[in-house]
Amino acid sequence: MTQPEFHVLSRSDLAEVEISPETVISAVRRGYLAFANGDSRCPTKLMMPLPDRQRDSVSYSMLGYDGGIETLGFKTSYRQGTESPDKYYTTISLYDDRTGMPFALMDCERVGASRTPATTALIAEACAKPEASSVLMIGTGIQGRNTLPYLVATLPGLSRLMLYGTHPDGMRESHARLAQYFPDREIEVVEDVPVAAAEADIVVAASGRAAHPKVRTGWLKPGGLLISVSSKGVDSAALAEADYAIATSEGQLGVTGSRFDDGQGSARIDAEFPAVLAGQAPARNSPQDRVFAFSSGMIITDIPVAHALANRAIEAGRGQRVRLWT
Template sequence: MDNALHILTRTDLADIDITPSEVIELVEEGYLALARGDSRCPVKLMMPIPKLERDAVSYSMLGYDGSLEHLGFKTSYRQGSESAAKYYTTISLYDDATGLPFALMDCQRIGAARTPATTAIIAKHAAPEGADSALMIGTGVQGRNTLPYLLSALPGLRRLRLFGTHPDGIAESRAALRRWFPDRELELVEDVPAAVAESDIVVVASGRAAHPKVRTEWLRPGGLLISVASKGVASGALRAADYAIATSTGQLGVTGTRLAGDDDVVIDAELPEIVAGRAPARRDRSDRVFAFSSGMVITDIPVAHALATRAVAAGRGQQVRLWT
């Protein structure tokens, strides 16, 4: 059906194949296009819902991917911060070459792919030389794919460890690693501070912090701490770092100001500039590096487009003429 909007559900997208390496390449190109000035990515708009009896937040992001010539609108609503049961997120894509809407999609699968891809890209550039150990803290949707993505970017990683409290999340984290790297073992840890001190790369994506909040000072010299907008990182973690990275300084100012403690937010480099080779990922090999990862719609758009294109080719979804 010509000039139709493709509507793709979570089920439509669930088994569409895309490898971690492919997603990493798509996300990295998204950052490069932004650094070249070909793309646009305003800071996200976030709004708490003014109801005293429940905790809820909504946000939206708008961006333009200059490589694909697609515009993306992402919206999210979360009712309650302690559970993902009422978290709904969608993305709509518009083809700027034709001016036509292309797809309206559930965005859970997209976020679960581009988030670990961003983590892997940060680690590829900012991990200490010769890094061979990684610790993942958290087993929610945003964290379950992290270790296979890290391995795709840094195949020299030898020791992979996980802290989690939810049996289903732990099982799904194991399954994700096994799918892409069936020969690799995953070690569960209980002592978070000790595990942090023994790891070259630490990724924190825990929602509820069912562990001592991670402090930058726990890192070994040269260690890398990546916060995926996590409540499991101590306030002031950014201030305590020798070198600080953000995917976007503007978005850090919206969603991560507590990490600077009582100080103003000071970022040494943004990830797009690092990927483009215009900024270093650390000053010294002994730097304890802190990186704040906040989702940017210019990384959602290429992943969404790839999944939508494959889903449509497979005959998935519905086609709707909204303007007839």
């Protein structure tokens, strides 16, 4: 190739690309570890609310470098409104730093729907108590539907899988995703979130403005883990109530999780997750700690998942090659 060109991959080009939970989890793990070891770069997410509050529109961008696969990534997102997935658009561009050439421009919905549950699974693996056997999943949106199979792939000892959701399509898809990978497992649908949270070893909140009481860390039993996937369904006191607090990125907690601050413009965390995963920081101080983990998307996890999906799609003959610079 003598001229710079992108492989342009649409949402439909990527929709049927098969990639297992184990493959995604491994890619995300490598991304975090490369960052923890200083081989990658990940500036804080830039987010800009738009002036018309009635539509609750927001735009943000992320830039990062994955030292493991020597690839640079730019991600952009725009959403108009809170409830409409039809008005959410996100893309990622990849550049090969070994050749200095552009590689792919692609829809990022499938990437986010894969790397987010992989991050959740890795947080659960590292931070849940060793004998954890039950999980409550709250939310059935695009990123939440893969969470239970990803958790089971990482923690096969989970025997009780509880699910709370309000959208019929999301509930059906959540059941289907688990059955696809673990047909022998069953989901227990729950209606009382506080009661279920008190019974679960791990609680994952990925709901928007859902019809349930906002989740509190204080509901957890000793040793419990609450993972907030940038969820509006988590009470703003959840971080302050925790015995130990983790964030995927302290900087991004200040951007996308500012409601968890202490009233003086700051939010206390005890460790960043990449350091926990790399063994550079503890996952908790005590087996009895109620742990709160704030999960915000980091492009160092988008890049390896996007790279893997793009390669599979290109090998299958999907997408188009576009030369923007000729």
